[in-house]
Amino acid sequence: MACAIHCARHFGKGSVILVEKQSRPGRKLLAAGNGRCNISNEDLSLSHYHGEAALYTSVLERFPLEKALDFFQSLGLVLRADEAGRLYPYSNRGSSVFGRLQAELERLQVELLLDHPVSAIQKQKNGFRLISETDTILAQYVVLCCGSKACPSLGADDSVLTLLKPFSIRYSPFFPSLSPIMTLEKHKMLKGVRAAGKVWVTADGKALPAKEGEIQFTETGLSGICVFEISRLVHEYLTFGTVRGKEIHSLKVTADVVPDMSFQQLNEYLKSCRKLFCYEPADRLFSGLLPEKLSEYIAAGCKVQQRSCGELGDGTIKKMASQAKTMSFTPIPFEAFSQAQVCAGGLGSDEVDPRTLMLRKIPGLFACGELLNVDGDCGGYNLHFAFGSASIPVKFMK
Ligand SMILES: Cc1cc2nc3c(=O)[nH]c(=O)nc-3n(C[C@H](O)[C@H](O)[C@H](O)COP(=O)(O)OP(=O)(O)OC[C@H]3O[C@@H](n4cnc5c(N)ncnc54)[C@H](O)[C@@H]3O)c2cc1C
Structure with a gap:
């Protein structure tokens, strides 16, 4: 026109x-x-x-x-x-x-x-x-x-x-570019959850620049503007086996749902929550920071749902902090042109x-x-x- x-x-x-x-x-x-x-x-x-x-x-x-x-x-x-x-x-x-x-x-x-x-x-x-x-x-x-x-x-x-x-x-x-990403990991419990964070692609072990914004968790994977913006790299890999023209053998998508704290800061914060939420279930450890469902998801991933916050050892807290800073996903092919x-x-x-x-x-x-x-x-x-x-x-x- x-x-x-x-x-x-x-x-x-x-x-x-x-x-x-x-x-x-x-x-x-x-x-x-x-x-x-x-x-x-x-x-x-x-x-x-x-x-x-x-x-x-x-x-x-x-x-x-x-x-x-x-x-x-x-x-x-x-x-x-x-x-x-x-x-x-x-x-x-x-x-x-x-x-x-x-x-x-x-x-x-x-x-x-x-x-x-x-x-x-x-x-x-x-x-x-x-x-x-x-x-x-x-x-x-x-x-x-x-x-x-x-x-x-x-x-x-x-x-x-x-x-x-x-x-x-x-x-x-x-x-396809600017599309959602479908992942091997199906996280039904996160469907509809939104969190401000950072996402990036790691190609053959090398992390590429991250995009920040609202990450939307869907039944089949990840969406949101920042996810759209890394989807080009993912689709290039899934279509041709390359990223920016270079042959690649493995590709992961990683999300950091607490981008404003370093790993160390998050670890210390979670230790303070361990004391503060001592008698509450472990799946509430992130409840002052993240949407409830995401807090439960991290606890489930670290297999601590049966415990209370006070029972979590330093090693487990570290693992939970690491899970929130580097949630890892494996992208899989789908009919992405449609989306x-x-x-x-x-x-x-x-x-x-x-x-x-x-x-x-x-x-x-x-x-x-x-x-x-x-x-x-x-x-x-x-x-x-x-x-x-x-x-x-x-x-x-x-
Ligand atoms: C859901 C959605 C949301 C978007 N939101 C944004 C946004 O907010 N901001 C932004 O910058 N971009 C956005 N885009 C992208 C943007 O709309 C496109 O990049 C832009 O419309 C491309 O313009 P174009 O004229 O090249 O092609 P099109 O807009 O696709 O127009 C091509 C036209 O050619 C016609 N045509 C094709 N083949 C033939 C043929 N053989 N004979 C006759 N006619 C033919 C088609 O029917 C169509 O009408 C969005 C796209 C989608 C799908």
Whole structure:
């Protein structure tokens, strides 16, 4: 929608056709941020992006925050930031973003062809033929903004890759990112428990940087924004057996549910609780610190439920402290595309020129958004990249 707007503003009213396979465009936009649409972020440091640095660096350089704000302002859309710098429409509703994009498409007389899955693209002498079941569209330029296969319930798939087959275009296979993690350890008693903590991946014994936030325990594993942010590493390992491109033989996910205390501080605190809660059951040892269920879970893991706090020896207290600081989980494969917010993988800079976003082998054909091999952290980074990349192709159309 944004790309069609940029093109129609440049080429004039009635010059652009938006071809959409579903009965409406923008379904992910409307679902984003639980309907609130976290559209960008005040901190757009490159460290929030993954995949092909050449692509995201080029897009972010040319579409910094000010450019995004200008674009949204040109639609009449007002944004505001939350305390963490995440930008949302002032209305807190994705439907406002959708509505302003739709109004601008109407003003610019962009033709919307809905329920039109494009099944083939043919290169012509002076442009392209886009073939769908019902008709053929002729176009001088084509921009592929087909997304990825994350969240098929919103109509997503990777059918666009089939369109590119005749051109022998290479790409990195999509794999899920920003998703929950399913673990071998099933901790039914923790279902629904939330705790502020830290999570990290340990690959072949090496701990990778941790993410902090609310950890949500589910019946099948772990969820929450910080878990989403390490899920990319987990899915890369589960899909290809690599982490950041390097072959890995074992991978664990570890959670620290008392991140504000060192192991030593926690150990001393628990010893003081041993005295204070002397006649209470041992599964209450963490009850002044953690949700009740988590306190019981740690006690069960250390097999001390039958004892009272006063009966716990120094060694057992140490073990319990260690359990809370390093809860260890083994991730297992599942149908994660269905629960992922985005995909890693896609078209890379070997095929797409980062400056123009034009396919190197097919002049006049461009790609943007999640179809490119770029994915961002939670916090508005993926929509910012989608909007940013959408602004580039028109600059290279005559
Ligand atoms: C549940 C959920 C929540 C999210 N929340 C956020 C958030 O808060 N902030 C954030 O930054 N990001 C969020 N994201 C990610 C963000 O929505 C996507 O990264 C972004 O929408 C990608 O934009 P896109 O235009 O590349 O692809 P999409 O938005 O997926 O659009 C692609 C369009 O192309 C159409 N299409 C595909 N193939 C064809 C074909 N062959 N013919 C015709 N049409 C086709 C599709 O039907 C679709 O309408 C969320 C994603 C999900 C699933």
